[in-house]
Amino acid sequence: MARGSPLPPPPPPPPLLLLLLLLLPPPATLTSSPRISLPLGSEKRPFLSFQAGNISNYTALLLSRDGKTLYVGAREALFALNSSVSFLPGGEYQELLWSADAERKQQCSFKGKDPQRDCQNYIKILLPLNSSHLYVCGTGAFSPLCTYVNVENFTLAQDRAGSILLEDGKGRCPFDPNFKSTALVVDGELYTGTVSNFQGNDPAISRSQTLRPTKTESSLNWLQDPAFVASAYIPESLGSVEGDDDKIYFFFSETGQEFEFFDNTIVSRIARICKGDKGGERILQQRWTSFLKAQLLCSRPDDGFPFNVLQDVFMLSPNPEDWRDTLFYGVFTSQWHRGTTEGSAICVFTMKDVHRAFSGLYKEVNRETQQWYTVTYPVPTPRPGACITNSAREKKINSSLQLPDRVLNFLKDHFLMDSQVRSRLLLLQPQARYQRVAVHRVPGLHHTYDVLFLGTGDGRLHKAVSVGPKVHIIEELQIFSPGQPVQNLLLDPDRGLLYAASHAGVVQVPVANCSLYRSCGDCLLSRDPYCAWSGSSCRHISLYPREAASRPWIQDIEGANARGLCNTSLAKARISLPTVL
Numbered sequence: 001m002a003r004g005s006p007l008p009p010p011p012p013p014p015p016l017l018l019l020l021l022l023l024l025p026p027p028a029t030l031t032s033s034p035r036i037s038l039p040l041g042s043e044k045r046p047f048l049s050f051q052a053g054n055i056s057n058y059t060a061l062l063l064s065r066d067g068k069t070l071y072v073g074a075r076e077a078l079f080a081l082n083s084s085v086s087f088l089p090g091g092e093y094q095e096l097l098w099s100a101d102a103e104r105k106q107q108c109s110f111k112g113k114d115p116q117r118d119c120q121n122y123i124k125i126l127l128p129l130n131s132s133h134l135y136v137c138g139t140g141a142f143s144p145l146c147t148y149v150n151v152e153n154f155t156l157a158q159d160r161a162g163s164i165l166l167e168d169g170k171g172r173c174p175f176d177p178n179f180k181s182t183a184l185v186v187d188g189e190l191y192t193g194t195v196s197n198f199q200g201n202d203p204a205i206s207r208s209q210t211l212r213p214t215k216t217e218s219s220l221n222w223l224q225d226p227a228f229v230a231s232a233y234i235p236e237s238l239g240s241v242e243g244d245d246d247k248i249y250f251f252f253s254e255t256g257q258e259f260e261f262f263d264n265t266i267v268s269r270i271a272r273i274c275k276g277d278k279g280g281e282r283i284l285q286q287r288w289t290s291f292l293k294a295q296l297l298c299s300r301p302d303d304g305f306p307f308n309v310l311q312d313v314f315m316l317s318p319n320p321e322d323w324r325d326t327l328f329y330g331v332f333t334s335q336w337h338r339g340t341t342e343g344s345a346i347c348v349f350t351m352k353d354v355h356r357a358f359s360g361l362y363k364e365v366n367r368e369t370q371q372w373y374t375v376t377y378p379v380p381t382p383r384p385g386a387c388i389t390n391s392a393r394e395k396k397i398n399s400s401l402q403l404p405d406r407v408l409n410f411l412k413d414h415f416l417m418d419s420q421v422r423s424r425l426l427l428l429q430p431q432a433r434y435q436r437v438a439v440h441r442v443p444g445l446h447h448t449y450d451v452l453f454l455g456t457g458d459g460r461l462h463k464a465v466s467v468g469p470k471v472h473i474i475e476e477l478q479i480f481s482p483g484q485p486v487q488n489l490l491l492d493p494d495r496g497l498l499y500a501a502s503h504a505g506v507v508q509v510p511v512a513n514c515s516l517y518r519s520c521g522d523c524l525l526s527r528d529p530y531c532a533w534s535g536s537s538c539r540h541i542s543l544y545p546r547e548a549a550s551r552p553w554i555q556d557i558e559g560a561n562a563r564g565l566c567n568t569s570l571a572k573a574r575i576s577l578p579t580v581l
Contacts, residue, residue, distance in 0.1 A: 030300075030428040034462060034476035035526065036516075045477055045513050048087035051505030052079065052095060057177070058501040060126035061490040062134070064151075070490075070499060071134065072506055073123025075177075076100070078136065080154050083495065087508045094154045098123070100141035108141040111198070118142060122177035125192075127185045133157065135185065135209075137173035142198060144169025171196040171206050171215070182231040185209075186248065186275060193228035193250045201225070205250055205271060205291070214279050217287045222415050226254040226269070230313035232328075233275075234351070235320045245387035246275040249354075251296070251313040251330070258363065258372040258416065266335050268296040268310035270328075270349075270421055272358055274387035274400075281401045283408040289400040292385040294357040294417040298332040298347035301425060307332035307345040314437045316450065326351040329452065330423070331434045343430035346437070346452065346471070347423035358385075360419035374418045380404065384411040427464065427471040433457040438489040438498065440511065442529040445541065445548065445555040449529040451511070453498055455486025461500060461509065465527055467558055472527045479507050496530075496542065514538040520554065520566035527557050533566070 038045045050072075051058075060073030063083075070086075072079040080094040081087070100108075100121040108119035118141070125137035129148065137146040146167040148157035157165045174181045174194045181194035190209040196202045203223040206215035216222045230251040237246050249272055256267030274290040298307045311331040318325050328349040333342055362375040362384070382392045384407050388399060397403060436455035441448055452471070454462040459480030464473045480486065480502045488501040491511075498509045512530035515538065517523040523531055523538035531538050532548060532555040541548045541555075554565050 030425060031430065032427060032464065032471055032473045033431075034473040036474070037476040038478065040459075040478040040481065042477075044516055045475070047477075047479065047507050047509040049505055049507045050079075050081060050087050050091075050093070052077070052093070056503055057122055058503070058506050059487050060123050061488050061499055061501055061506070062126045062128065063490060063492055063499075065128070067492055067494055070506075071126055072501070073126040073136065073138075075123070076121045076138075078123060078126075078149065078154075081506075083492070083497070083508070096149065096154055096156065098136075098138065098147070098156065100138075100143070100145075104141040104143045107143065111142065113142055118177070120177075121145070124173050124177070124181060125183045127183060127190075129185060130188065135190065137169045137183075139173060139175060139177050140169060142175045144173035144175060146172055171204055172208060174200070176200055180227045180229055180252075182228040182250065182252075184231050184233060184248070186233050186246075191231060191248050191273075193226070193231060193252060205273065205288070212278050212286075214277060214286055214288055216291055217284065217412070220412055220415075221257075222291060222293075223252075224255040224257055226252040227310075228252040229310055230315075232313075232315040234317075234323050234326060236323060238321055238323065243390035243393065245389075247387070248273050248275060251310060251328075253308070253310045256295070257365075257370075266308050268298065268308055268330075268332065269293045270296050270354060270357075272385075276388060276399070278400045280403060280408045283405055284412065289403055289408055289411060290385050290387060291411075291415055292358055292417060293415060294354075295420045296330065296347075296349065297420040297422050298330060298345055298425065300345075300428070305334070306336075307334045307347070309333045309335055311344075311434065312436045314439045316439045316441060318441075324351050327439075327450075328354075329426075329437055329439050329450075331437045331454070333433060342433050343428065344432060344434040345425060345429070346427040346434070346454070347425050349421055349423045353421050353423070357417050357419040357421045360417055362414040363416045363418045364414055372416070375414065379414075380406045380410050382407060384408075384414060426466055427452075429462075432460065432462065434462075436486050436489040436500075438491040440491055440493050443541075444529040444557055445532050445553060447557070449557060451529060453489055453491065453511075455489050455500060457485045458482045459484045459486060459502065461486065461498075463511075465529055465557060467527070474526055474528050477509070479509060480504060496540075512540055514540045521562040524554065524556050524562045524565060525560050527560050529555075529557055531555070 055074050055077045057075040062071040070081040076099045078096040085091040086093040105119045109115045121138040121140050123138045127135045129135040134149040146169045159165050172192050183192040193205045196204045203226050204215045232249045235246045236244050253266050253268050256265045259265040271293040273288050277290045279286045314329045316327045330347050332345045363372050365372050434454045438453045440451045442451050450466045452464045461477045461479045463475050464471050484502040484504050490499040496511045500507050514531035517538040520533045523533040532541050532553040
């Protein structure tokens with residue numbers, strides 16, 4: 001059997017070239033400054049906030065199916081907020097305290113952790129399990145715990161003896177509240193990406209809450225110190241002529257072993273597993289037989305400067321049947337800073353690009369030299385890492401338990417794809433460190449646009465619109481104190497609300513405030529897809545659908561042609577440089 005040819009992916013820039021790249025300014029066509037910037041508490045863009053007593057670290061957000069209740073996970077507490085009432089001054093809300101017990105806190109402190117900072121119960125997982133219960137996990141003072149919340153009366157589930165029904169959270173929830181993790185429930189089964197031990201050096205992608213628990217194989221180094229940021233379920237069986245299975249995707253950054261560099265090179269990844277994976281019969285028992293991963297590439301198009309650290313991912317899918325049109329919006333930073341400010345990049349990936357990478361060639365490592373190579377020789381069949389499809393069923397392989405040993409042995413060492421998942425760079429922001437992203441597909445008067453909400457590390461919210469090859473930042477809002485990073489974003493598109501969470505609390509921000517634009521010129525120059533000029537005022541289109549459809553309202557997101565479309569004298573008076581209000 002011939003060794004694969006040495007065709008490693010393009011490595012990160014060498015030190016001298018990287019130094020030169022750091023000195024170059026970003027391309028002007030990919031940068032954007034907020035047209036309007038509003039300070040914290042500005043009356044021009046009001047929003048509501050929630051904070052309860054001495055509770056802190058509001059990080060987990062979940063919206064009920066009807067949108068009426070926002071569930072919030074914080075440090076040692078859970079909240080059920082009425083989206084219409086709880087954010088008002090004196091508004092009612094439900095609170096559920098869930099602390100780590102004294103013994104766990106004592107053990108945490110005994111092991112050298114800070115009693116106040118580390119030895120608490122930080123809620124990290126807050127998911128809908130079924131119509132009657134939520135599934136919740138917390139760090140449990142460095143001893144993770146999981147439980148169930150009864151939605152009807154907002155209480156912790158109890159066993160027959162009246163004790164709180166607790167489950168071991170190891171492998172489901174991180175020990176350390178500062179560790180990143182991700183989780184989702186698919187058909188009642190819990191899929192997680194986290195670390196599985198106290199030291200934080202045993203990462204795993206696993207499935208639990210099931211009769212078929214499955215995880216990655218630690219001894220095979222499938223994961224290299226990952227920082228998980230997101231996960232997504234794609235129903236790829238719908239409309240599949242091959243009889244393919246649904247997939248669960250995980251997004252993370254990790255140490256890139258395939259690169260030789262002067263420093264530990266971080267690489268952003270997308271990993272994939274099949275929902276129907278049951279593990280192997282003799283080889284890879286209770287381990288994934290479909291685990292594959294590929295590099296996510298986000299870089300400047302002119303010089304290839306890499307944004308290699310993934311911060312967040314938002315999946316935008318029209319509907320389950322159109323899963324092939326799914327887009328993944330990613331927030332990236334670089335481990336190599338430019339100047340004194342750590343900037344950010346927004347890149348978008350298509351489902352087609354993801355499939356192309358996972359359908360391509362594999363990589364393998366030479367155990368003696370630790371060099372990675374492209375596998376060019378024929379691989380076993382069925383294709384290693386693929387889901388069970390019609391072609392496999394024709395060979396009497398109806399589940400992963402029936403996969404041949406040669407396929408599983410190959411997969412153990414060939415879990416890394418040779419092809420990168422390439423992206424389209426939408427936005428470079430040298431003056432902000434984006435940490436979270438949420439995307440809303442908005443129907444304008446003439447076209448549909450993707451509006452991005454971007455949370456920063458210093459408490460700001462950027463609202464931007466993607467128009468062809470460009471992104472325009474419509475506005476910048478200071479929603480938290482400058483020292484408070486935006487830790488989570490959750491969009492309620494049906495009610496036109498965005499929820500943002502930080503250490504200090506949760507805010508409820510309307511997606512638009514069209515009345516801020518007082519003239520036709522301002523309305524058009526805003527490039528806000530939510531807004532249009534009615535002839536007398538700038539209005540939110542979705543609030544006046546009949547009028548917007550039947551009357552000559554004005555909107556121009558692509559050109560912002562205020563002079564041509566508005567009264568000339570008014571437009572001239574309003575056209576100006578970006579302002580700070």
